[in-house]
Amino acid sequence: MIAAQNLRLTFGKGTPLENPALCGLSLTVNQGEFVTVIGSNGAGKSTFLNALSGEVLVDSGVIEVDGEDVTKLPTHKRAGRVSRVFQDPLAGTCENLTIEENMALAIKRGMRRGLGTAVKTRYRDRFREGLATLNLGLENRLGDKMGLLSGGQRQAVSLLMASLNPSSILLLDEHTAALDPRTAEFVLDLTKRIIREQEKTALMVTHSMKQALEVGDRTVMLHQGQVVFDIAGQDREGLTVSDLLKLFEKQRGIEVTDDSLLLG
Amino acid sequence: MLSEIALYGAFETGLIYGLVAFGIYLSFRVLDFPDLTVDGSFPLGAAVSAVMIINGWNPWLATGAAIIAGMAAGAVTATLNVRLKILNLLASILTMIALYSVNLRIMGRPNIALLSEETVLTPWYDMGLAFHQVPVVLFFIVAVVVLILLWRFMESETGLAMRATGANPRMARAQGIATGWMIILGVALSNGLVALAGSLFAQSQGAADVTMGVGVIVVGLASLIGGEAVLSPRSVLRALLACLIGAILYRLAIALALNAEFIGLKTQDLNLITAVLVTLAIVLPGARHSVKSFFARS
Numbered sequence: 240m241i242a243a244q245n246l247r248l249t250f251g252k253g254t255p256l257e258n259p260a261l262c263g264l265s266l267t268v269n270q271g272e273f274v275t276v277i278g279s280n281g282a283g284k285s286t287f288l289n290a291l292s293g294e295v296l297v298d299s300g301v302i303e304v305d306g307e308d309v310t311k312l313p314t315h316k317r318a319g320r321v322s323r324v325f326q327d328p329l330a331g332t333c334e335n336l337t338i339e340e341n342m343a344l345a346i347k348r349g350m351r352r353g354l355g356t357a358v359k360t361r362y363r364d365r366f367r368e369g370l371a372t373l374n375l376g377l378e379n380r381l382g383d384k385m386g387l388l389s390g391g392q393r394q395a396v397s398l399l400m401a402s403l404n405p406s407s408i409l410l411l412d413e414h415t416a417a418l419d420p421r422t423a424e425f426v427l428d429l430t431k432r433i434i435r436e437q438e439k440t441a442l443m444v445t446h447s448m449k450q451a452l453e454v455g456d457r458t459v460m461l462h463q464g465q466v467v468f469d470i471a472g473q474d475r476e477g478l479t480v481s482d483l484l485k486l487f488e489k490q491r492g493i494e495v496t497d498d499s500l501l502l503g
Numbered sequence: 504m505l506s507e508i509a510l511y512g513a514f515e516t517g518l519i520y521g522l523v524a525f526g527i528y529l530s531f532r533v534l535d536f537p538d539l540t541v542d543g544s545f546p547l548g549a550a551v552s553a554v555m556i557i558n559g560w561n562p563w564l565a566t567g568a569a570i571i572a573g574m575a576a577g578a579v580t581a582t583l584n585v586r587l588k589i590l591n592l593l594a595s596i597l598t599m600i601a602l603y604s605v606n607l608r609i610m611g612r613p614n615i616a617l618l619s620e621e622t623v624l625t626p627w628y629d630m631g632l633a634f635h636q637v638p639v640v641l642f643f644i645v646a647v648v649v650l651i652l653l654w655r656f657m658e659s660e661t662g663l664a665m666r667a668t669g670a671n672p673r674m675a676r677a678q679g680i681a682t683g684w685m686i687i688l689g690v691a692l693s694n695g696l697v698a699l700a701g702s703l704f705a706q707s708q709g710a711a712d713v714t715m716g717v718g719v720i721v722v723g724l725a726s727l728i729g730g731e732a733v734l735s736p737r738s739v740l741r742a743l744l745a746c747l748i749g750a751i752l753y754r755l756a757i758a759l760a761l762n763a764e765f766i767g768l769k770t771q772d773l774n775l776i777t778a779v780l781v782t783l784a785i786v787l788p789g790a791r792h793s794v795k796s797f798f799a800r801s
Contacts, residue, residue, distance in 0.1 A: 294676075
């Protein structure tokens with residue numbers, strides 16, 4: 240479960256470049272819920288995810304994960320609860336390390352790391368099993384450097400890494416945006432499968448309104464650092480992109496001009 | 504060309520600088536942390552062990568103390584960077600400068616002779632080996648033990664976390680790795696190794712001198728880069744072997760250059776030769792490639 244209350248964050252406070260990114264954002268995501276997040280550029284989507292993962296600390300407000308206050312904790316202390324897949328396929332893995340080494344890093348996420356061998360034989364079987372479900376032939380390439388994989392393959396492995404050990408929330412930051420349409424669809428299907436199988440609480444930022452409505456159980460729209468729109472269940476079914484746009488404009492009295500929201 | 508003594512001498516210093524190269528591999532390659540502290544931690548190791556040895560301490564204990572002192576120096580550099588947010592290169596220069604004064608304080612004078620003292624080498628002279636072979640045998644054992652320990656460490660969970668910290672800090676944090684502590688630990692280990700090298704160097708050369716650290720970073724880098732050019736470091740083990748091989752090859756190259764009388768080089772040209780060798784080691788692998796592609800085109 241995620242509970243964010245009244246988050247405020249301003250970048251470059253007190254300078255001419257002062258930029259309020261979160262302006263009293265509140266959102267509660269229930270256990271096992273899969274929420275898609277949309278919003279135009281600068282709406283605060285990525286900042287919100289960064290605030291949840293600990294990469295940025297909010298100026299005020301409270302963030303709770305599974306009932307525990309994590310507002311002041313740095314990223315590495317939240318990692319046991321929060322797993323994450325980045326937009327940039329290069330960001331979520333280490334290209335100089337092998338596939339199995341990357342996965343060995345992830346299997347210990349949020350746990351103490353000792354002096355025992357990192358890539359244990361019993362892990363290898365698990366890695367191979369997980370990689371086999373991707374149908375990319377990676378199960379025979381455990382010792383290959385991550386840098387040899389394509390962007391789509393790396394995103395798929397990142398997802399697998401996020402699911403290797405039980406974290407309660409999964410943050411996806413436009414993780415299909417840098418991929419070609421076919422690969423993006425493959426990665427999205429994999430995402431849905433992992434979230435369903437592991438009953439994860441997930442937050443997926445997307446740039447596509449269509450995807451936001453089709454995937455997950457609930458859709459949230461951010462605008463100027465606030466939640467302007469939150470729809471789930473029956474209201475959400477049958478909703479089209481143009482309905483969503485109309486609702487958005489009615490709620491805010493603003494016109495959506497960002498083309499990228501309309502496309503896709 | 505090379506006398507037997509000069510050959511053994513090259514191996515002896517090469518093995519010591521292999522330890523320096525291990526340290527530089529840890530900071531420059533694993534952590535991506537350009538660390539110049541080594542110019543201060545090398546004489547620091549020498550100073551600490553020299554002072555302890557002339558005061559009657561067991562030489563192995565003195566060597567151990569040198570490692571700890573070196574680790575402390577590395578921890579200072581890394582803390583300046585991680586906690587006080589000073590640029591890594593600058594932080595290391597600050598520690599290096601400070602260590603010059605610290606080393607003078609530790610020794611109480613600019614140099615300490617160890618010629619008649621008991622060192623880690625003393626017991627080995629009674630074992631029937633030739634005088635000039637003793638350091639090579641002992642330092643070879645030390646270097647291999649350190650290599651194996653370092654290799655096992657880099658393959659451990661903590662070692663892997665350290666490699667991730669250098670390669671992709673954002674990903675490392677997302678995997679729950681305290682990257683700040685990893686940098687402190689890694690730079691401390693790196694300087695501990697360099698101080699060990701300084702301590703052994705002082706004991707085999709028979710003196711610790713406050714200026715003996717000048718240029719250690721360049722020699723270490725020369726060994727590292729040269730070794731990587733010879734043995735492409737695809738795995739941790741290969742990278743560590745490359746450090747050792749690079750350091751020995753470097754010393755052999757220096758010995759050859761200084762002994763080949765027709766070239767007319769003298770001892771005072773050492774640093775110039777070093778700079779040229781480093782440049783060649785960096786440029787040659789690329790040059791080989793462009794020569795190949797030139798012929799492929801035509």
